[in-house]
Amino acid sequence: MIRALWFFLKLAVVIAAAIWLVEHPGSVRVNMLGYAIETSFTVALLIGLVALGVAALGYRLIRSVLRTPSRIRRHSRARKRERGYRALTQGMVAVAAGDAPTARKMARKADGLLNEPPLTMLLSAQAAQLQGDDRAANEYFTAMLERPETAFLGLRGLLTQAIKTGDRVEALQLARRARALQPNTPWLLATLYDLEARAGDWASAEGTLQQAIQAGAIPTEDGRRHRTVLLLERSFEAERRGRSDNALSHAQSAHDLSPGFVPAAARLARLMVAAGKQKAAAKVVERTWRQSPHPDLADAYREVLGSYDPLTRVKLFEKLLTQAPNHVESHIALARIALEAQLWGEARDHLNRALAIEPSRRLYRLFAELERSERHDEAAARDWMAKAAAAPADPAWTCAPCHAVSQAWGGLCGHCGAFDSLDWKAPTLAVSLMEPGHGHAHAAIAKSPVA
Template sequence: MIRAIWFLIKVAVVIAIAVWLADRPGTVTVTWLGYVIEMSFAVAVLIGLAALALAALGYRFVRGLLRSPGKLRRYGRSRRRERGYRALTQGLVAVAAGDAHTARKMARKADGLLNEPPLTMLLSAQAAQLQGDDRAAREYFTAMLDRPETAFLGLRGLLTQSLKAGDRVEALQLARRARSLQPNTPWLLGTLYDLEARAGDWASAEGTLQQAIQAGAIPAEDGRRHRTVLLLERSFEAERRGRGDAALSHAQQAHDLMPGFVPAAVRLARLQLAAGRHKQASKVIERAWRQGPHPELADVYREVTDGYDPVARVKLFEKLLTQAPNSVESQIAVARVAMEAKLWGEARNRLTRALEIEPSRRLYRLLAELERNERQDEEAARGWLAKAAAAPADPAWTCTECSAVSHAWGGLCGHCGAFDSLQWKAPTLAVSLMEPTEAAPALAKPSAA
């Protein structure tokens, strides 16, 4: 409505001007080079307006001609950029599809069309990786380090290559450098933590673990177990350096985090035993036994009660039995000290009860030992040993990564170097037993704090 009113006003103004000019006729005379041109004022106005219109059109035409080369250049660059991004997209799709030939081809095309090295270098590096050209991929990733906007991507590529090649020393250096650029990246924190743990840098690994938990890279429950293992390794390290108080402190923290974790209970009890704290050591074992009987706990309890006479030791072990009466380990633990006290009937009753719960290779061997010691019956002993040979393997500290078996628990697998991978279970593969690693000597033998 408003636009219509303005249009009518403009028409009215034009008509008013035309009427005003018609009511006031006049003559315009132009003398130029001997010529005299006479016309009415209205015609002169029209001619002037026409001349201005022609001049404006001419100006626009000339300006368009002058600007056309720039427009053509911009159009060409736009088309080139569009083709470059299309090649880049096709290259990324080829990388995702595993088509190394197309990815490399599109990378070269995009590199020629686009003046954006960060994008094309990344595609070229990924294409080289697909083709198995690790040297070329490394060159691309290294070149990316020179640009602040691509440095992190270059470090990630080099880190991936180092991990693939098994070079954990270089991988650790790259991971720490990458963290300085992006300190809160979840995947990086998880990778850095694993590398520091595998390198035995327990203090740094513990700090990185806390950061990884906060970033959501590691679940809180898994993080609690990992921290327990790290504290145990710090305890071993402190003991090797002659820092008995620190060793005991770290072991206590580990046990407080996971009271039912057998290596933590064993470690703490043995350090307390070495410090002459027999009563505290007994309580640690009894508390852990309630949560899960284990032969290593029984071994430490035997060391704790070593100063008692044999019959009294049997009574003390019966305390463990009352806490887990339906456990094979409880029956075996009492049977062993009963055999040492030469309470043959008690030992046989416990071994028979254990046999009813779950037969095992270790149980058959104890029955063979009982036959020899009590009755000197070699034939019966050989019968039990034959059953032991046919029975499944007993549980042992087995690596979940490589299935290697260790004689003692440690934070690192002595075969593949995996961190926190040893679990107490029956081996699934026939592998050679590894000797105890240097990282966990105190689980094999008690040592002074």
């Protein structure tokens, strides 16, 4: 509507000007080179307008001719750029498809067509990785560190390479440099936390873990479990340095954070015993037994009650049975302490109850021990040991990634170095048997499957 009004307004102005010229005819006289040219003002005006139009067209024509070479060059560059981006796209698709030769070819083509090193270097590095050319990939990623806009991508590539080759020291340094550039990147925080934990830098790992949880890189419940393990490792470290108060404090924090976590309760109970707090230690074991009956807790309870005579220990162990009366571990714990007190009948009763709940290799061995101790019956003991040999393996602290088995719980797997990877379960594959040492033990790989 406004455009129409504007058109009619301009038309009215033109008509008004034409009427004014008709009503006020004038004349124009030009003397030039001995000639006199005389005409009406209207005709002179029209001639002037036509001359201006011809001049404008001539100027545009000349300008167009002069600009033709630059337009041709721009068009050529645009086509070259388009071909370069097409090659870059095809290279990325080839990387995603795992087609290393095509990815490398497209990377070279894109590099020749595009003047954009960040993009082409990234594609070239990924193509080199795909072909297994780690040296070339490292060169490309290192070159990317020289540009601020690609430094983070270069660090990520080098970090991936370092983790792939198992160079954890280099990986940790690269991860910390990357965090300085992008401090809130979720995947980086999770990676840095894992590297710090594997390196035994417990205090730094605890701080990074908190950041990773806040960034959503690690679920809250998983983070709680990881922090519990970190606190336990800090407790072990403090004890090695002679700081018993700190060792007890960290163990207490770990137990408060995860009351049902067996290693935390067992660790706290033992440190309390060392500090002369036997009653508090006993309560820690008893409360945790209600949630998670476990052989490690039974061993810790035996240490708590170490100052009592054998018969008193049996009576006190009955508190564990009241906490979990229908659990096999309660009856096995009572049977073991009764064997130590030479209460053969009570030991046999609890072993039979445990056998009715869940037969196991460990249980058969206790029956064999009972036959030897009470009746000196080697034949019966051998029968029980034969059953033990044929029974499935007992649960043990087993590493989830590498299936190594440790005799004692630790925050780090002594075989593969994974952090917080030990679960209490029966091993089912070929395993590594490790000496106790809180996850820092040396391992010897077993060559045959566990029976």
